[in-house]
Amino acid sequence: MSQILTILFGVGILYLSLTSRMRTYIQVIALQGLILFLLIARDFGELDWFTFFFLSFETLAFKTLIVPAVLWRIVERTHVARETDPHIPQFGSVVIGTAVFLAGFAVTDWVSRIDPSVDALPFGIAVSTLIIAFFIILTRKKLITQVMGYMLMQNAVSLLMIAMAVELPLLVNLGVLLDIFTLLFLFLLFLGKLHSAYEETSRERLTSLRDQP
Amino acid sequence: MMLPILLTFPLLAAVPLFSLRSRRAERSVLFLHALLTVGAVLYWAFAGPEEFIGYFRADTGNLLFLALIAAVYLAVIPASYRYLEREKVSELWHRIYVVAMLLFVFSMTGAVLAKNLGLFWVFIEATTLASAPFIYFERHQSSLEATWKYVFICSVGIAIAFIGILFLALSAKGVSDLFYTDLIANAPQLGRFWLLFSFPFLVVGLGTKAGVAPMHSWLPDAHSEAPSPVSAFLSGMLLNTAFYGLYRIFLVMEAAGLRREAAIFFLVCGFASLLIGAVYISGATNYKRLLAYSSIENMGIIFIGVALGGAGLFAAFLHLTAHALTKSSLFITAGNIAHLFGTKEIAGVRGLREADRPTGALWGLGFAAIAGLPPFPIFISEFLIAREMVTQGRFGLLAAFLLLVTLVLYGMARAAFGMYLGSAPAAAKAGPSRPIDRLPEAALLTALLILGVAMPDAVRRIIDLATMSLLP
Numbered sequence: 001m002s003q004i005l006t007i008l009f010g011v012g013i014l015y016l017s018l019t020s021r022m023r024t025y026i027q028v029i030a031l032q033g034l035i036l037f038l039l040i041a042r043d044f045g046e047l048d049w050f051t052f053f054f055l056s057f058e059t060l061a062f063k064t065l066i067v068p069a070v071l072w073r074i075v076e077r078t079h080v081a082r083e084t085d086p087h088i089p090q091f092g093s094v095v096i097g098t099a100v101f102l103a104g105f106a107v108t109d110w111v112s113r114i115d116p117s118v119d120a121l122p123f124g125i126a127v128s129t130l131i132i133a134f135f136i137i138l139t140r141k142k143l144i145t146q147v148m149g150y151m152l153m154q155n156a157v158s159l160l161m162i163a164m165a166v167e168l169p170l171l172v173n174l175g176v177l178l179d180i181f182t183l184l185f186l187f188l189l190f191l192g193k194l195h196s197a198y199e200e201t202s203r204e205r206l207t208s209l210r211d212q213p
Numbered sequence: 214m215m216l217p218i219l220l221t222f223p224l225l226a227a228v229p230l231f232s233l234r235s236r237r238a239e240r241s242v243l244f245l246h247a248l249l250t251v252g253a254v255l256y257w258a259f260a261g262p263e264e265f266i267g268y269f270r271a272d273t274g275n276l277l278f279l280a281l282i283a284a285v286y287l288a289v290i291p292a293s294y295r296y297l298e299r300e301k302v303s304e305l306w307h308r309i310y311v312v313a314m315l316l317f318v319f320s321m322t323g324a325v326l327a328k329n330l331g332l333f334w335v336f337i338e339a340t341t342l343a344s345a346p347f348i349y350f351e352r353h354q355s356s357l358e359a360t361w362k363y364v365f366i367c368s369v370g371i372a373i374a375f376i377g378i379l380f381l382a383l384s385a386k387g388v389s390d391l392f393y394t395d396l397i398a399n400a401p402q403l404g405r406f407w408l409l410f411s412f413p414f415l416v417v418g419l420g421t422k423a424g425v426a427p428m429h430s431w432l433p434d435a436h437s438e439a440p441s442p443v444s445a446f447l448s449g450m451l452l453n454t455a456f457y458g459l460y461r462i463f464l465v466m467e468a469a470g471l472r473r474e475a476a477i478f479f480l481v482c483g484f485a486s487l488l489i490g491a492v493y494i495s496g497a498t499n500y501k502r503l504l505a506y507s508s509i510e511n512m513g514i515i516f517i518g519v520a521l522g523g524a525g526l527f528a529a530f531l532h533l534t535a536h537a538l539t540k541s542s543l544f545i546t547a548g549n550i551a552h553l554f555g556t557k558e559i560a561g562v563r564g565l566r567e568a569d570r571p572t573g574a575l576w577g578l579g580f581a582a583i584a585g586l587p588p589f590p591i592f593i594s595e596f597l598i599a600r601e602m603v604t605q606g607r608f609g610l611l612a613a614f615l616l617l618v619t620l621v622l623y624g625m626a627r628a629a630f631g632m633y634l635g636s637a638p639a640a641a642k643a644g645p646s647r648p649i650d651r652l653p654e655a656a657l658l659t660a661l662l663i664l665g666v667a668m669p670d671a672v673r674r675i676i677d678l679a680t681m682s683l684l685p
Binding site: 114115118130137143146147150153154157160161164211 | 361365368369372375376379382383404406407433493496497498502506
């Protein structure tokens with residue numbers, strides 16, 4: 001069951017290489033949040049109730065519901081339906097996305113030979129998601145798409161934690177929550193302000209502070 | 214005794230400020246917090262180490278950083294008062310400034326005092342949240358752009374650092390937790406593969422906050438758009454705070470027998486930052502951005518010093534001390550220049566010595582200090598780094614270092630002399646300042662002169678102990 005969920009997590013990120021629709025991005029982010037919650041729920045018996053409650057809240061309330069809802073609202077407010085003019089055309093994104101996905105598994109194969117305790121499937125998908133999230137941040141022009149790239153990166157980090165079964169102190173998890181909170185707070189504030197200040201919330205409009213060597 | 218007071222005061226003091234609605238009360242709280250920080254540093258210097266709830270510790274390893282926070286804070290407060298007065302900020306934004314300052318200093322102090330890498334990471338994250346309102350403070354389109362870049366790039370950097378912490382935790386699985394002292398003590402048992410795997414993530418992630426290349430691009434925008442007293446703090450202490458955590462991880466790598474590998478990463482980042490600084494300082498048209506690029510360059514020199522080791526290590530810590538004091542003074546002076554001339558453009562400022570003698574003198578001395586001219590301590594630190602390169606027979610590095618430092622000197626000199634000499638526009642001559650207003654900047658430069666001419670033994674010892682932090 002957890003393998004199917006993990007594969008579904010990976011399919012979601014691969015699907016994003018094919019699409020430019022903002023709503024699809026948000027749906028994938030919400031789906032990944034739900035998958036992360038289910039993967040944590042699988043370990044219900046192994047976690048103490050407080051950690052379980054905290055992680056459930058983080059994944060189910062934050063990643064699955066609140067973050068997608070806020071992103072949805074920003075999309076509605078800014079009327080950005082799709083990423084119209086990425087730096088790399090759609091076909092190129094699909095090819096690169098697929099290549100990155102395969103490369104992620106090659107890295108995992110290498111890592112799991114060195115450390116067999118690493119769960120190869122979620123590790124590979126987490127690494128691929130991380131790289132694709134970076135790719136989205138670097139190649140998309142709309143600021144909202146970059147924010148979504150960042151959210152995908154956060155989801156990949158959570159999957160990585162599950163793959164490596166690292167028991168980090170609660171305060172670090174709290175930090176992750178703080179991270180998401182920072183983004184929500186500031187992006188909600190600044191994306192709205194940026195939209196009214198620049199009319200079009202594209203990275204290419206943010207060039208007034210550029211320097212020449 | 215001092216630790217819980219210092220850590221809880223800003224949080225407890227920030228809450229009533231919202232109901233008091235008094236500018237005087239807000240300023241008094243800020244001043245009290247600065248005095249408390251200075252008092253705590255003096256207390257730990259004389260009374261020795263102190264621990265709090267097992268997660269915080271003040272000792273010789275972090276005393277230098279705490280002392281720098283206290284010194285810069287004390288200088289920044291009068292400058293902040295002047296800034297808030299002359300900009301005629303509204304009651305709401307006055308309160309935002311004060312509360313954000315309390316939380317910003319709290320998060321930096323917490324990061325330096327944290328014994329645990331995870332907790333350090335949380336505090337570094339909090340510095341972004343606390344300082345973002347400052348960058349948006351002047352509410353121009355460019356402030357908005359700078360805030361966006363700052364928050365976004367730093368958040369990505371912090372996420373990368375978190376991945377590094379995950380890998381580090383994996384290397385320590387079953388051996389140690391994330392307390393620095395445990396990591397050092399158990400370093401030989403840490404998994405080498407994961408430790409090595411974690412380091413680039415930590416360098417890039419925390420290096421983002423430390424302002425080193427390749428993740429430096431937020432820095433010139435944030436430093437130039439923030440109010441000048443805050444730029445002083447960002448450049449003088451925030452970068453050092455991030456470096457502090459990175460240095461402790463460097464020590465873990467060293468204790469695990471991976472010093473050579475760690476030094477390569479530090480050298481690459483160091484020289485990349487020095488190169489970025491040299492290239493962009495020469496082409497800078499805005500003097501606050503020029504100072505920001507100089508911060509990138511100086512952080513690069515600190516990384517190079519640590520990578521070299523030996524005398525380079527002492528030089529790196531002397532350099533970070535001198536840079537914190539010099540850059541704070543320069544940014545505060547830059548704010549005064551911006552007020553006097555009404556522009557941040559280098560071309561718009563002429564005849565500084567004529568327009569306002571104290572400001573002109575501070576700008577000139579500050580330039581001499583940051584450019585590494587004798588007798589200022591940056592000259593000593595750069596000389597020690599160059600000498601260490603000769604001692605180690607690394608002449609290629611030496612040539613690159615000297616070339617880049619010379620380019621920086623040329624770029625800085627061109628801008629500084631252009632602003633200092635010539636005839637000032639009539640409007641700029643209208644309102645010269647009272648010398649007493651320039652006391653904080655002057656005090657910082659005086660401290661630098663003392664460090665350069667006759668460094669007190671106590672200071673030398675504090676720097677020495679900081680380099681050895683955590684080592685048995």
